[in-house]
Amino acid sequence: MNDWSEAEGRVERAYTLYEFGKWAEALRELRAAVQINPYNADWYYNMGLTLDAMNKYDEAVTAYQQALSLCPDDVETLTSLGVDCTQLQQFDRALAYFERAQQIDPDFEPCYCYRIITYCRMEQHDQAEQMFYLARQIKDKCPACYFNIGESLFTRGQYDRAIACWSQTLELDPDYPQTHSRVAQTYWAKGELATAADYYRLALQDDPGDINMMLDYGSMLMEASRLDKAAEKFNFVLELDPHNLSARSYLADAAFLSNQPNRALRALNEIIADDPEYPLVHLRLAKCYIMLGQPHLARQHFLAEYADCPTDPRVLLNLGNSLLALRAPKEAAVCLERILDVSPDSAFAHQALGRAYSKLGLLEKSAFHSHRALELDPNLLVAHWNLLLLACRRFKLGRAFRHFWAVMRLALSRKYRSGFVRRFFQ
Numbered sequence: 001m002n003d004w005s006e007a008e009g010r011v012e013r014a015y016t017l018y019e020f021g022k023w024a025e026a027l028r029e030l031r032a033a034v035q036i037n038p039y040n041a042d043w044y045y046n047m048g049l050t051l052d053a054m055n056k057y058d059e060a061v062t063a064y065q066q067a068l069s070l071c072p073d074d075v076e077t078l079t080s081l082g083v084d085c086t087q088l089q090q091f092d093r094a095l096a097y098f099e100r101a102q103q104i105d106p107d108f109e110p111c112y113c114y115r116i117i118t119y120c121r122m123e124q125h126d127q128a129e130q131m132f133y134l135a136r137q138i139k140d141k142c143p144a145c146y147f148n149i150g151e152s153l154f155t156r157g158q159y160d161r162a163i164a165c166w167s168q169t170l171e172l173d174p175d176y177p178q179t180h181s182r183v184a185q186t187y188w189a190k191g192e193l194a195t196a197a198d199y200y201r202l203a204l205q206d207d208p209g210d211i212n213m214m215l216d217y218g219s220m221l222m223e224a225s226r227l228d229k230a231a232e233k234f235n236f237v238l239e240l241d242p243h244n245l246s247a248r249s250y251l252a253d254a255a256f257l258s259n260q261p262n263r264a265l266r267a268l269n270e271i272i273a274d275d276p277e278y279p280l281v282h283l284r285l286a287k288c289y290i291m292l293g294q295p296h297l298a299r300q301h302f303l304a305e306y307a308d309c310p311t312d313p314r315v316l317l318n319l320g321n322s323l324l325a326l327r328a329p330k331e332a333a334v335c336l337e338r339i340l341d342v343s344p345d346s347a348f349a350h351q352a353l354g355r356a357y358s359k360l361g362l363l364e365k366s367a368f369h370s371h372r373a374l375e376l377d378p379n380l381l382v383a384h385w386n387l388l389l390l391a392c393r394r395f396k397l398g399r400a401f402r403h404f405w406a407v408m409r410l411a412l413s414r415k416y417r418s419g420f421v422r423r424f425f426q
Helices: 003-019 023-036 039-053 057-070 075-087 091-104 115-121 125-138 141-154 160-174 180-189 195-204 211-223 226-239 245-257 260-273 281-291 295-307 313-325 329-342 349-359 364-375 381-393 395-411 420-424
Strands: none
Touching: 003 039, 003 260, 023 039, 039 075, 057 075, 075 115, 091 115, 115 125, 115 141, 115 226, 115 260, 125 141, 141 160, 141 180, 141 329, 160 180, 160 329, 180 195, 180 211, 180 281, 180 313, 195 211, 195 245, 211 226, 226 245, 260 281, 281 295, 295 313, 295 329, 313 329, 313 349, 329 349, 349 364, 349 381, 364 381
């Protein structure tokens, strides 16, 4: 057998391996083939397709460019380059490849069809719709076109129109990838959780090993308060991938919501053993220890989370309030000040910071932030309570009575009727 025959034999094996989903082995055969014969554009193109299947888009671009250097006017290669550049968020390059394909063959429908997604990612939705209608003039019944314009409609919050487009995709091609899952996600976004669950089940019939889809489905079941079913999905993910930290994280959330802090604790400790820097793991461990009545351990984890310097304002507010409850006002104040750096009009941050400064003995700062909280939201009971205590400490009885009656009014209002404050005043 000469070298050329060996190369062709390797390519034949690569095709077979690709069909069976053995992409790494297929790629090795194709690379060996082009080492022998580096002048076959089709082999580089197939290498690009294999790398796409492995989600290695940057390497696929290189393979397609090698194919293009051998066959500069191949519209399929140009379109594949456009698709992968879109995946890599290199939108200007993607559009240049699509436009070049259009100039070579104005009737090549995919160069319009896949531009829909590029314009969608660029948030140029009018251009996306224009590409949709241009594509349909060439090929009216293209499932990919309907799928891609559905993505644009979903991004704009036009959920019913998106579902209609994806339904058209399924009518044209019942096996079109990811369509059932996108419909499921759209019904979830609409709050129609039972219908969303139906479509997730269909999606998993199409691809039972899709871990990301299984995690999505489990998250939706958690939102629907079907915690046992959600836990089943996350455990199934762990059977497929025992080191999947997202599944363990969701399992911890499901256990916590089921009032099973020990189970949540086990899942969180498994996460921290694999990745001590996993986002918010210390915050969640602290909450478990609070549920278990171990505030000293909770305080350790709250301080560990504080040391990681989170940046999400919601996390910082949660952390600040928790540190206040565990008698760490200095650290709480730092967290709350970080919120005001990015959200200076956060009434809840001002309210909590007023409490923190009061505990630190910084009464002027405490009063300032409590007053600012009430300017932003006059119905913040804790801000009134803090100002009541400050007025009493300063013997300003008129102000004290004014805030006392505000506390009474809010405590007995509908907003607080079921809370501990109302029971305190009864």
